[in-house]
Amino acid sequence: MTNSYRSVAWAGVAAIALGSAGAAQDRPKVPEPLTKSRPDDPRKKLTVMQRKLAHAQKVLEGLAKEDYDKIRGGSDGLMECVKESSWRINDTDKYLLFSNEFLRTVENLRKAAKDKKIDAAALAYVDMTLTCVKCHRYLREAGIALVPAAVPPATTTASTVARRP
C-alpha cells in the first residue's frame, strides 16, 4: 500500500468514526417525532408519562428553592396526569392501588406546600418517588409496562427500550 493509499484509507476510517459519533449524539432526539409531530400516533400516551416526569422535576426545584408556588404547580400538574385516561394503561387491582397511593402522596405534597411546611413537603416528595419506583417495578415484573395495546408489541418494545436512558 502506498502512502497516498494509506491516507485515503485513514480518511475513510475517520469519516466513518465521525459519522457514527454524530449518529450517537442524535439518538436522544428520536422520541420527539413520535410524540410531537405525529399526534395521531397511538404511542402519544407516552406524553402523559413524560409530563409526569417534568412536573416531578418542577416539584424538586420548588423544594430546593423553597418556592411553594412551584411545588403546588408541580403537584397540580401531577394530579392532572393521574386523571388523564391514558394514565390508566392497566386495570389490575395492583395498578389501581399504586395509582391511588401515588395520588395520596401528591395530595400530601400539595397540602404541605399550601401550609408552607418544607419538611413535610420533602417527605411527601420522597414518598411519591417511592411510589414511582414501586409502580414501575410492578409493571416491569408483571411484564405489563411499555406494551400499549394499540401498538404491536415488537415495535413498542424496541422503540421504548431504545429510549431508556
Ligand code: HEC
Ligand atoms: C401507577 C403507576 C405509575 C406510577 C405511580 C408512576 N408511573 Fe411512570 N409509568 C407508568 C407506566 C404504565 C409507564 C409506561 C407507559 C407506556 O409505556 O405507555 C410509565 C412510564 C414512565 C416514564 C417513561 C416515559 C417514556 O416516554 O419513556 C417515565 C419517565 C415515568 N414513568 C416517570 C414517572 C415518575 C417520575 C413517577 C413518579 C413521580 C412515575 N412515573 C410514577 C406508570 C406509573
